[in-house]
Amino acid sequence: xxxxxxxxxxxxxxxxxxxxxxxxxxxxxxxxxxxxxxxxxxxxxxxxxxxxxxxxxxxxxxxxxxxxxxxxxxxxxxxxxxxxxxxxxxxxxxxxxxxxxxxxxxxxxxxxxxxxxxxxxxxxxxxxxxxxxxxxxxxxxxxxxxxxxxxxxxxxxxxxxxxxxxxxxxxxxxxxxxxxxxxxxxxxxxxxxxxxxxxxxxxxxxxxxxxxxxxxxxxxxxxxxxxxxxxxxxxxxxxxxxxxxxxxxxxxxxxxxxxxxxxxxxxxxxxxxxxxxxxxxxxxxxxxxxxxxxxxxxxxxxxxxxxxxxxxxxxxxxxxxxxxxxxxxxxxxxxxxxxxxxxxxxxx
Amino acid sequence: xxxxxxxxxxxxxxxxxxxxxxxxxxxxxxxxxxxxxxxxxxxxxxxxxxxxxxxxxxxxxxxxxxxxxxxxxxxxxxxxxxxxxxxxxxxxxxxxxxxxxxxxxxxxxxxxxxxxxxxxxxxxxxxxxxxxxxxxxxxxxxxxxxxxxxxxxxxxxxxxxxxxxxxxxxxxxxxxxxxxxxxxxxxxxxxxxxxxxxxxxxxxxxxxxxxxxxxxxxxxxxxxxxxxxxxxxxxxxxxxxxxxxxxxxxxxxxxxxxxxxxxxxxxxxxxxxxxxxxxxxxxxxxxxxxxxxxxxxxxxxxxxxxxxxxxxxxxxxxxxxxxxxxxxxxxxxxxxxxxxxxxxxxxx
Numbered sequence: 001x002x003x004x005x006x007x008x009x010x011x012x013x014x015x016x017x018x019x020x021x022x023x024x025x026x027x028x029x030x031x032x033x034x035x036x037x038x039x040x041x042x043x044x045x046x047x048x049x050x051x052x053x054x055x056x057x058x059x060x061x062x063x064x065x066x067x068x069x070x071x072x073x074x075x076x077x078x079x080x081x082x083x084x085x086x087x088x089x090x091x092x093x094x095x096x097x098x099x100x101x102x103x104x105x106x107x108x109x110x111x112x113x114x115x116x117x118x119x120x121x122x123x124x125x126x127x128x129x130x131x132x133x134x135x136x137x138x139x140x141x142x143x144x145x146x147x148x149x150x151x152x153x154x155x156x157x158x159x160x161x162x163x164x165x166x167x168x169x170x171x172x173x174x175x176x177x178x179x180x181x182x183x184x185x186x187x188x189x190x191x192x193x194x195x196x197x198x199x200x201x202x203x204x205x206x207x208x209x210x211x212x213x214x215x216x217x218x219x220x221x222x223x224x225x226x227x228x229x230x231x232x233x234x235x236x237x238x239x240x241x242x243x244x245x246x247x248x249x250x251x252x253x254x255x256x257x258x259x260x261x262x263x264x265x266x267x268x269x270x271x272x273x274x275x276x277x278x279x280x281x282x283x284x285x286x287x288x289x290x291x292x293x294x295x296x297x298x299x300x301x302x303x304x305x306x307x308x309x310x311x312x313x314x315x316x317x318x319x320x321x322x323x324x325x326x327x328x329x330x331x332x333x334x335x336x337x338x339x340x341x342x343x344x345x346x347x348x
Numbered sequence: 349x350x351x352x353x354x355x356x357x358x359x360x361x362x363x364x365x366x367x368x369x370x371x372x373x374x375x376x377x378x379x380x381x382x383x384x385x386x387x388x389x390x391x392x393x394x395x396x397x398x399x400x401x402x403x404x405x406x407x408x409x410x411x412x413x414x415x416x417x418x419x420x421x422x423x424x425x426x427x428x429x430x431x432x433x434x435x436x437x438x439x440x441x442x443x444x445x446x447x448x449x450x451x452x453x454x455x456x457x458x459x460x461x462x463x464x465x466x467x468x469x470x471x472x473x474x475x476x477x478x479x480x481x482x483x484x485x486x487x488x489x490x491x492x493x494x495x496x497x498x499x500x501x502x503x504x505x506x507x508x509x510x511x512x513x514x515x516x517x518x519x520x521x522x523x524x525x526x527x528x529x530x531x532x533x534x535x536x537x538x539x540x541x542x543x544x545x546x547x548x549x550x551x552x553x554x555x556x557x558x559x560x561x562x563x564x565x566x567x568x569x570x571x572x573x574x575x576x577x578x579x580x581x582x583x584x585x586x587x588x589x590x591x592x593x594x595x596x597x598x599x600x601x602x603x604x605x606x607x608x609x610x611x612x613x614x615x616x617x618x619x620x621x622x623x624x625x626x627x628x629x630x631x632x633x634x635x636x637x638x639x640x641x642x643x644x645x646x647x648x649x650x651x652x653x654x655x656x657x658x659x660x661x662x663x664x665x666x667x668x669x670x671x672x673x674x675x676x677x678x679x680x681x682x683x684x685x686x687x688x689x690x691x692x693x694x695x696x
Binding site: 019020021023024025026027028029030053054055056057059060061062063064065066067068069070096097098102104105106107108137138139140142143144145147148149150153155157159162233234235236239243280337338339340341342343344345346348 | 376378403490491686
């Protein structure tokens with residue numbers, strides 16, 4: 001909807017940066033909402049200009065989720081805090097098996113944030129929302145004094161509708177299930193690290209930030225009985241699998257040699273001392289499906305632009321319950337733990 | 349549910365303060381979620397431990413809203429950031445005419461926040477949620493590095509169901525409508541200012557922070573045809589009325605002599621140079637009702653603990669549209685503008 005060249009709708013000459021008054025409930029906040037947020041996110045629900053959006057739900061189950069985004073830097077190769085805030089919450093809904101419908105947007109702005117920066121982020125949110133076919137229907141703006149925030153933090157909450165009768169959750173995972181992964185891992189975390197450290201890798205790594213609702217919808221409409229899904233954000237593939245093994249009380253085995261990691265990502269991980277299995281992704285997920293549907297599900301994934309590099313990375317058995325075992329490149333087996341301590345602060 | 353004496357479930361001796369790793373997606377974040385948030389907010393939806401909550405909606409309209417809370421200080425007379433984060437979002441839903449059902453909770457914690465402080469806030473949220481009969485069903489935690497936040501910011505989004513067929517919005521306001529206010533104004537803002545400035549007023553002022561869903565439900569079940577409601581947060585009574593007059597294209601007249609302001613609040617406003625009409629409240633709202641139901645609505649409000657001091661403060665006519673006129677104590681008429689600039693930063 002917005003070309004890159006669209007001028008910031010708040011005159012930069014008048015308000016080059018965000019002021020405390022932009023969060024004060026008065027004229028300036030009103031202008032910011034009307035001229036920037038409603039202009040960018042405009043849709044019939046948001047245009048009501050009420051404290052909340054009122055909508056008619058279908059008579060089906062709904063999903064509700066929230067995430068705050070504090071990524072640093074705000075802009076990185078392959079995305080920015082705005083696209084991340086939309087795609088991240090869209091993906092949480094998709095992982096519940098829901099079709100994302102509506103997002104809220106809560107901004108915590110630091111006094112002095114350049115208005116142009118905010119506008120760039122807002123445009124990116126609109127583009128990401130259009131791309132994921134969701135509407136931003138309600139919002140809130142707070143401004144904190146200089147030095148008490150860090151540019152901009154964004155919270156998005158999301159509502160989606162569940163169009164099927166599957167119970168997609170760790171408790172639905174069964175021994176015999178096959179684990180599919182939709183592509184190469186480690187790019188988001190390494191893209192952020194490259195920006196932060198000013199590293200010039202041989203080939204620049206871009207974040208995998210993307211909305212997963214389309215590929216999930218493709219799996220569901222192909223009749224795949226998905227048992228569980230999880231997107232591989234903070235803590236990466238390893239933490240997601242450990243969480244599911246523990247919550248579902250099943251045993252998971254995965255094979256390192258079939259987990260795709262791009263060469264430049266592997267190199268960056270080696271230089272910086274990271275294990276790609278623990279690095280955050282923003283467009284990757286694991287999907288637990290019955291063995292009899294594994295080939296079909298893999299074919300569906302591979303025919304989607306976000307699943308071209310999909311692979312079958314492991315399987316589920318019953319014991320030892322709660323444990324994840326990785327067979328390494330050289331054939332050795334090792335227990336995968338949850339990430340301990342902090343690996344990459346403010347990655348999302 | 350929680351006595352004041354309940355010990356912080358994260359051993360203070362091990363983790364006296366929040367670490368970056370408490371937001372890292374690994375073991376520590378897992379512990380924080382399990383031991384503190386699930387312990388405090390626990391309910392069947394949250395206990396699913398999935399990325400989002402899935403629920404069966406009634407076949408009716410729903411409302412969806414969000415607010416971030418950045419109030420400083422975190423604790424004040426009459427409330428804290430936790431109770432504010434619950435009541436504020438409950439009130440936004442109530443103002444849509446919705447019965448609040450579910451809240452999300454997104455925490456942005458600053459590295460080094462005392463764990464005991466977080467626990468106190470979390471307990472307060474649970475108590476406020478119980479009091480308002482809502483459940484906190486999904487959440488998220490991010491930790492930012494020391495100096496890049498300010499203790500804790502909380503976002504809550506909320507979902508409510510609309511049990512009636514009224515369209516409660518500025519567009520429904522009609523000439524002839526009567527404007528009701530549920531009690532004295534200015535307490536929340538002055539309670540915060542008193543804490544910040546270390547002022548010792550003769551009688552200590554406590555915030556009016558409270559959930560308004562009960563009193564709204566009482567009005568609706570009495571058959572009051574509510575045309576519009578608005579809670580009087582940032583920007584106070586004046587900004588709320590100006591917003592409604594502009595959005596509904598009606599003319600509003602209010603009478604200063606019948607707007608309740610407590611003596612100590614009036615005194616504090618005079619000392620600090622504030623106009624109570626612009627000071628934030630967290631448990632006050634205006635309600636636009638047809639004239640024929642005004643007495644009945646007032647009686648319903650006064651029979652509710654949050655409406656004991658309710659009064660009829662003005663009325664709606666058709667022109668000049670978009671304008672709010674106040675008749676002052678001495679009989680003079682003045683135009684009420686929206687708050688210009690920032691009066692009380694970080695009041696909520």
